[in-house]
Amino acid sequence: MAETVHSTDTTPDTRVGAQLAAQRRRRWRDRAIGFGAVMLLIAVWEVAGHMTPDIFLSPFHRTLIALYSLTVDGTLIRATQNSLIVLFAGLAASVVVGVVIGLLMGRYERAAWVLEPYVNGLYAAPTIAFLPLVTLWLGLYTAPKIAIVVLIAVFPILKNTYAGVATVDQDYLEPAASMRASEFQIFTKVILPAILPFVMAGLRLSVGRAVVGVVVGEFFTRQSGLGGLIVQYAGSFRTAEMFVPILVLVVIGAVLTSLVGYMQRRLAPWKESERDPGI
Amino acid sequence: MTPETAATTEVPKLRVENIRKTFFRVERDRVTAVEALGGVSFTVRSGEFVSVIGPSGCGKSTLLRIIDGLVAADEGGVFVDGKKLTGPGHDRAVVFQYFGLYPWRTVQKNVEFGLELQGVPVAERRERARRNIALVGLSGFENHYPHELSGGMKQRVGFARALTMDPDIILMDEPFSAVDEQTRELLQEQLLDVWEKMGKTVVFITHSIDEAVFLADRVIVMGARPGRIVETVAVDLPRPRTSAHRASPRLLEIRTHAWETLRRGIIEAKAGLEGVG
Numbered sequence: 001m002a003e004t005v006h007s008t009d010t011t012p013d014t015r016v017g018a019q020l021a022a023q024r025r026r027r028w029r030d031r032a033i034g035f036g037a038v039m040l041l042i043a044v045w046e047v048a049g050h051m052t053p054d055i056f057l058s059p060f061h062r063t064l065i066a067l068y069s070l071t072v073d074g075t076l077i078r079a080t081q082n083s084l085i086v087l088f089a090g091l092a093a094s095v096v097v098g099v100v101i102g103l104l105m106g107r108y109e110r111a112a113w114v115l116e117p118y119v120n121g122l123y124a125a126p127t128i129a130f131l132p133l134v135t136l137w138l139g140l141y142t143a144p145k146i147a148i149v150v151l152i153a154v155f156p157i158l159k160n161t162y163a164g165v166a167t168v169d170q171d172y173l174e175p176a177a178s179m180r181a182s183e184f185q186i187f188t189k190v191i192l193p194a195i196l197p198f199v200m201a202g203l204r205l206s207v208g209r210a211v212v213g214v215v216v217g218e219f220f221t222r223q224s225g226l227g228g229l230i231v232q233y234a235g236s237f238r239t240a241e242m243f244v245p246i247l248v249l250v251v252i253g254a255v256l257t258s259l260v261g262y263m264q265r266r267l268a269p270w271k272e273s274e275r276d277p278g279i
Numbered sequence: 280m281t282p283e284t285a286a287t288t289e290v291p292k293l294r295v296e297n298i299r300k301t302f303f304r305v306e307r308d309r310v311t312a313v314e315a316l317g318g319v320s321f322t323v324r325s326g327e328f329v330s331v332i333g334p335s336g337c338g339k340s341t342l343l344r345i346i347d348g349l350v351a352a353d354e355g356g357v358f359v360d361g362k363k364l365t366g367p368g369h370d371r372a373v374v375f376q377y378f379g380l381y382p383w384r385t386v387q388k389n390v391e392f393g394l395e396l397q398g399v400p401v402a403e404r405r406e407r408a409r410r411n412i413a414l415v416g417l418s419g420f421e422n423h424y425p426h427e428l429s430g431g432m433k434q435r436v437g438f439a440r441a442l443t444m445d446p447d448i449i450l451m452d453e454p455f456s457a458v459d460e461q462t463r464e465l466l467q468e469q470l471l472d473v474w475e476k477m478g479k480t481v482v483f484i485t486h487s488i489d490e491a492v493f494l495a496d497r498v499i500v501m502g503a504r505p506g507r508i509v510e511t512v513a514v515d516l517p518r519p520r521t522s523a524h525r526a527s528p529r530l531l532e533i534r535t536h537a538w539e540t541l542r543r544g545i546i547e548a549k550a551g552l553e554g555v556g
Contacts, residue, residue, distance in 0.1 A: 175379035178347055178367050179393040179444065189396070193383045270382035270426040 055237045062240035063247070070244055075229070080248055083225035086142060087214050087252070090149025094206055097150060098157030099199055103191065106165020119158065127151045127213075131220050145217030145224075152213035156205035164198030165191060197268035204260045211253040290361040291322035292480045293346070293448055297355035300341055315341045317505025318355070325447075328474060328481045330491035331499045332537070334545050338506025339484045340376075343452050346482065347373050359448065369397070372441035376453040378433045380425040386412060386436050387421040393444040404443075411439040414473060431462035438470070448480045455490065467494060468522060475519050488541065492534045493525060500537055502544025509544040512537050 042060050049059030070076040104111040138144040168191055176190050218227025226245035233242035300316040315338035323329050333339045344350040346357050348367040357364045380389050394404035415435040434454055441449050455463040485491050491498045498512040514533055
C-alpha cells in the first residue's frame with residue numbers, strides 16, 4: 001500500500017496508468033477463467049443429461065424450464081422465503097450467541113475454563129445427532145430449524161471472536177487504561193471494534209455452514225423451504241425440478257459469502273493495509 | 280541514590296520515592312526474579328522537562344508505567360503535588376512508543392478519545408481536539424485514519440491526544456524511536472515549541488543521549504540490574520532551543536559527560552552480572 005502511494009507521486013502518470021490497466025486486465029482474465037469453468041460444467045451437464053435416463057440426470061435446459069415454471073407458480077418464491085427466514089434468523093442468533101460467548105471466554109479466564117469443554121464438545125460432535133432432541137424440545141416448525149442452524153453456524157463466529165479478544169493488543173488496552181476507561185468502555189469502545197474484523201471473518205465461514213443447517217433442518221423436521229422441495233422432487237424422481245432449489249441454495253450461499261466479504265473490507269479498511277505489505 | 284536536597288520550599292510537581300519493582304518469570308517449576316527497579320527516587324519541578332536515559336532493561340519504561348499508574352510498584356510511591364497516587368488519572372497522560380492509536384477511529388476521533396471516556400460533551404471535545412490537532416500541525420487530516428499517516432504524523436496524533444486531556448504531566452515513552460532520523464529531529468523541535476507554549480511538566484524516556492540532552496532541563500541517567508539512577512545531569516543550555524543548539528560546544532560537553540555516566544552504569548551492571556554468574 002505505502003509503496004503504491006510513493007510511486008504515484010514520484011513516477012509519471014502514464015506508467016502508473018499502465019500498471020493499473022495491466023492489473024485490471026489480469027482481474028478480468030481471472031474472472032473470465034472462472035466464468036468459463038462454470039460454462040464448461042453446464043455444457044457437460046447438458047450433454048450428459050441427454051445420454052442418461054432423466055431419473056438420474058436430466059439436461060440443464062430442463063432445469064432452466066423448471067426454474068421458470070416454479071418461479072411463475074410461486075412455489076419457488078415461497079420456499080425461498082421460508083428458507084431465508086430460517087437462514088437469517090439462525091445467522092443473527094449465531095452472531096449474538098457467538099460474540100457474547102466468545103467475548104466472555106476471551107476476556108475472562110474463568111469463563112473460558114467453564115465454557116471450553118462445552119464449546120469444544122459441541123464443535124466436535126456431529127450436530128445432526130442432536131436433531132431428534134432438538135425436535136423433541138422445540139417441535140417441528142421454525143424454531144428447531146433455527147436451532148439447528150445456530151448449532152452448526154455459531155462455531156466459526158464464536159471461535160473467531162474468542163481468538164480475536166485474546167489477540168486484542170496490549171497496545172489497544174494500555175492507552176485506554178491510562179485514560180481511565182471503565183470495563184464497560186473497554187468492551188464497547190476498544191474490544192468490540194478491535195474484534196469486528198474477526199467476527200466478520202467468522203461470519204463469512206458461518207454463512208456456508210448455515211446454509212447446510214437450513215437444508216438439514218428442512219430435510220429432517222417438517223419438510224419446508226428449499227430443502228423440502230429437494231426431498232419432494234427427489235422422492236417423485238423429478239430430477240430436473242430437484243436441481244432448481246439446489247441451484248438457488250448455491251446462489252444464496254455464494255452471494256451471501258461474498259457480501260460478507262465485501263462488508264469485511266468496508267468495515268475494517270486498516271486490516272487491508274496491514275496485510276498488504278506482507279503479501 | 281540519595282534523594283535530592285529538598286531545599287526549595289515549593290512542593291515538586293512530581294515526586295518519585297524509592298520505587299522498587301521485581302518481575303517474576305515462571306517457566307515450568309523454575310521461577311526467576313528480575314529486579315527491574317531497585318529503589319528509584321527523583322523529583323520534577325512544575326513545568327520542567329526531564330529526560331530519562333538508560334540501557335535497555337534498566338526499567339525505564341516500567342518506571343514510566345508506574346508513574347502513570349498502569350503498573351503497581353512493589354514498594355515506594357509516586358506523588359503529584361504532594362498527593363500519593365493510586366492509579367491512572369487525568370493529571371497525567373502518556374505518549375506511547377507504539378503510538379497507541381485506534382485504527383478504526385479517525386485522527387479527530389482518536390484525539391477526542393480521552394474526553395469521550397470522561398463524558399465531555401460532543402461540541403466541547405470536538406473543539407478541544409481540533410485545537411490540539413492544529414497545534415501539532417495536522418489541520419486538514421482530521422478525517423484521515425491512522426493507516427493513512429506516516430509514523431511521524433501518527434506520533435503527532437498521539438501527542439495531540441495527550442494534550443487534549445489537558446494533563447499537568449506528560450509522560451513520553453520513547454515516542455520518536457519508531458520514526459526516521461530527519462523526522463525525529465523535526466518532531467523534537469516541534470515538541471519543544473509546544474512545550475514552551477503550554478508549560479507542561481514532561482518526563483521523556485529515550486535511549487538516545489542526543490535526544491535526551493537536546494530536549495531536557497535535566498537528564499536522569501539510569502543503570503541496569505537492578506534499574507537505578509546513576510546520576511542526574513543538568514543541561515544548562517539556554518531556552519528556547521533550536522536546531523542551532525544541536526552543534527553547540529556546551530551541548531557536546533554535556534553529551535560526552537552523560538555518555539560516560541551511562542557507560543559507567545553499563546560496565547557496573549556487567550561486572551555485577553558476572554559476579555553473580
